[in-house]
Amino acid sequence: MSSQTKFKKDKEIIAEYEAQIKEIRTQLVEQFKCLEQQSESRLQLLQDLQEFFRRKAEIELEYSRSLEKLAERFSSKIRSSREHQFKKDQYLLSPVNCWYLVLHQTRRESRDHATLNDIFMNNVIVRLSQISEDVIRLFKKSKEIGLQMHEELLKVTNELYTVMKTYHMYHAESISAESKLKEAEKQEEKQFNKSGDLSMNLLRHEDRPQRRSSVKKIEKMKEKRQAKYSENKLKCTKARNDYLLNLAATNAAISKYYIHDVSDLIDCCDLGFHASLARTFRTYLSAEYNLETSRHEGLDVIENAVDNLDSRSDKHTVMDMCNQVFCPPLKFEFQPHMGDEVCQVSAQQPVQTELLMRYHQLQSRLATLKIENEEVRKTLDATMQTLQDMLTVEDFDVSDAFQHSRSTESVKSAASETYMSKINIAKRRANQQETEMFYFTKFKEYVNGSNLITKLQAKHDLLKQTLGEGERAECGTTSRRDGRLRLPHFPWPGCPPAPHFVPHPALQGRRNARTRNQDSGQAIPLVVESCIRYINLYGLQQQGIFRVPGSQVEVNDIKNSFERGEDPLVDDQNERDINSVAGVLKLYFRGLENPLFPKERFQDLISTIKLENPAERVHQIQQILVTLPRVVIVVMRYLFAFLNHLSQYSDENMMDPYNLAICFGPTLMHIPDGQDPVSCQAHINEVIKTIIIHHEAIFPSPRELEGPVYEKCMAGGEEYCDSPHSEPGTIDEVDHDNGTEPHTSDEDNWTYLLDSM
Structure with missing residues (x-):
């Protein structure tokens, strides 16, 4: 190989290397x-x-x-x-x-x-x-x-x-x-x-x-x-x-x-x-995610509330909230004219034959009306079921509208085939309104028929009683033989009767033997005694008692029974709702025109909460209550002894003295006009709480003031006599860190106060 060829080849190698380096x-x-x-x-x-x-x-x-x-x-x-x-x-x-x-x-x-x-x-x-x-x-x-x-x-x-x-x-x-x-x-x-x-x-x-x-x-x-x-x-x-x-x-x-x-x-x-x-x-x-979790938690609460939408419960709640409006009015009494004392239907001759004929006519007419009205009721029930089926149709699912994988057109076409389409909604609404019109027509027919039956039945029953007994009842034959307090008002000085309960001659003692023996003319009203006895037997462990409302229908039924002179709670085997019985007791005190604690002593009682020493506060409340009539003190003693006993079961019923005070404060002490309800209510609760806790120190003993006394064992059995807790605190248990002692013993104090009245 020539040197020129070698040189050329070396040059190519160097050029290739330089190109590689450049790259x-x-x-x-x-x-x-x-x-x-x-x-x-x-x-x-x-x-x-x-x-x-x-x-x-x-x-x-x-x-x-x-x-x-x-x-x-x-x-x-x-x-x-x-x-x-x-x-x-x-x-x-x-x-x-x-x-x-x-x-x-x-x-x-x-x-x-x-x-x-x-x-x-x-x-x-x-x-x-x-x-x-x-x-x-x-x-x-x-x-x-x-x-x-x-x-x-x-x-x-x-x-x-x-x-x-x-x-x-x-x-x-x-x-x-x-x-x-x-x-x-x-x-x-x-x-x-x-x-x-x-x-x-x-x-x-x-x-x-x-x-x-x-x-x-x-x-x-x-x-x-x-x-x-x-x-x-x-x-x-x-x-x-x-x-x-x-x-x-x-x-x-x-x-x-x-x-x-x-x-x-x-x-x-x-x-x-x-x-x-x-x-x-x-x-x-x-x-x-936490935003969605919080949102779902809130929506779950709303969903639970929606699930609990209950027309029946709301009806009872409205009636309880407006009990003064929905309570049955006073019954019309026979108004004798010019001294006429006959107050019953006369079944003697010559009107007996006419009454007997009217009785049979009413009996036949009632049988026909009941059959007709029963048919109307069945039609009404069927129509109501149809309406409920229309109103409960599940047309609320809009999940198809949120299917992101589908196009808007497909979503619209799918929605047009479901309950969400405007055409189907309009049809269902028209059918619903037509069914509603038919329902109200039948409802009106049923109500008119049942009203007529009620009126004719009352006449029929009265004629049956009159013709069967053959007696006449005269006004004024029943007299009040005792000095008991009448339902629903107390015969206190200056206290007019309550507007919703009618005193009845038949409201006479259904009390236990011990209470009867202690009665000195200052007895406890039957409704109070009976309700407390029933709660004592069956409701001491009832959770939320006096706080959870009962059935307004049952409350009205119990109240009407008391008004008729009956004791609906006398049978220990009846199955009355405890909350309804408690509601009757609260309703009684709420119905008093003058509250148990007089309005003129309101400021005096409220001022006691400023006393930090419990002993001084108890003594001051005692000084105020002693000015009330003795019959009022007897009722207070009976009621607050019961509330104290009830509070001893607070582990089961969740009603300690403060919770009971919240329930009974507005009922027993009315806020005078011009006072701030919010601030006053807290003071009222504190006063009532103090009286519940220290009721033994505040009220006189039976030796000082004769009258019925609340007994923990109202059934007479030993199994009811023991409380799961210690006895309620007395004035001796309060804090005496400041060195202040009670002025005198409770009995001596009450004896002195009552004797000075």
Whole structure:
């Protein structure tokens, strides 16, 4: 191969190497551009996220304020209503309770969305801003390290280029020395051959020294070239070794950079980015999930209230809330004319035959009417069932409208085939109204028929009683033989009868023997004694007694029985609702025109709560109560002894003295006009609570004031006599840390006070 060819080939090798180095340099530059673009892309992403959450936080805040305004608007509307005093207790009605819960849920959502705004502004956005700072800082640090890596890599390639050129140079010199050595060897061989041919000829003797000199010269040149060749060959070998070693090192360095270092460099740029972003998004998810959880909890409460929508319970609640309105009025009494004392239907001749004929006519007419009215009732029940089926149709599921995977057109077409379509709704509404019209027609017919039956039945029963007994009842034949207090009012001085209960001559003693023996003309009203006895036997452990309302229908039934002179609770085996019996007892005291605690002593009683010493407070209340009529004190003693006994079962019935005071405070003490009901009610409760706890210290004993006394064991059996708790606290148990002792003993105090009256 000619030297020109070799030179050309070496040039091509160097050019190829330089092209490869240039490609590597270009790749290194492009790598930084990619990392920089990735960093800028992340910064833009973080900036967009910050802007998004900032705007979403503003929307959440606006929505929160809108919800709060919406709830406040309707709440203020309720408060400003002229019927607010009535409406404040309407939450007991299930529809109103649902409405209040919707308002409460709206406020809850308002607070939750305000919290969401705070989390977005002060947490999520701040985290995103910090991540942006981290991205910039990490890219700068990574770029510095990357530039250093590139310098090291280029340094290695430059060294490789240097040793490669050195190798090429020494290799070229080695080849050149080798060619010269070969040329010398050829000359030597040629000279040797030439010397052999001449020796065979007969030469002249004088030419031999000249030939010997030429051979020596060639041998010397050969030796010199041999030495040069060996030297260049050694240098070439060393250069080749260096080149191969650097080549391996360079390839290893490049391979490591591309396989490991580039990945590590990218990891440096990504250091903590995904973890920090994940924490930020999880903060967002946690906020949204908790928002949904809170929303679902509120909706579950509303759903429970919706499930508890009960027309029957609401009816009883309304009647109990407005008991004065729905209580049956006073019965019409026979008004004799000009001294006529006959107050019963006369069945003597000559009107007996006429009455008997009227009785049979009524009996026949009633039988026909009852059959007809029963048929109407059956039709009414069937119509009501049809209406209920129409009203309870499950057309409230709108889940199809929230199927995001379906198109809007498919959702509309699906909705048009369900109960949600306007056509089906209109048809059902028309059918419902038509059925309602038929129902009300039949209801009117049934009510008119039942009213007629009631009137005819009353006449029929009275005629039957009159014709069967053959007696006449005269007005005034029944006299009151004792000095008992009559239902529902006490014959106290200056206390007129209550407007809703009628005193009846038949309300005479159904008391136990011990109470009867203690009766000294100052007895307990039958309704009070009977209700307390019934609760004593069956209701001491009744949870929420006096707080949970009973059935208004049963309350009215028990009250009417007492008005008729009967005792509906005298039979121990009857199954009266305890809460209804408790409601009758409260209704009795509430119905008194003058409350048990007179209004003129209201301020005196309220002022006692300012006394911090319990003993002084008890003594002051005792001084106030002693001014009341003795019959009132007897009733108070009986009632508060019962309430104290009831409070001893507070672990079971959840009615401690304070809870009982909350129930009986408004009933026993009426707030005078012009007083603040809110502040006064708390004071009333405290007074009643004090009397319940210290009733033994406040009221006189039977030795001091004769009259009925409440007994814990009203059934006469030992199993009812033991309380699960200790005896109620007395005045001796109150705190005497301040050194103040009671002025005198309770009995001596009451004896002195009663004697001084």
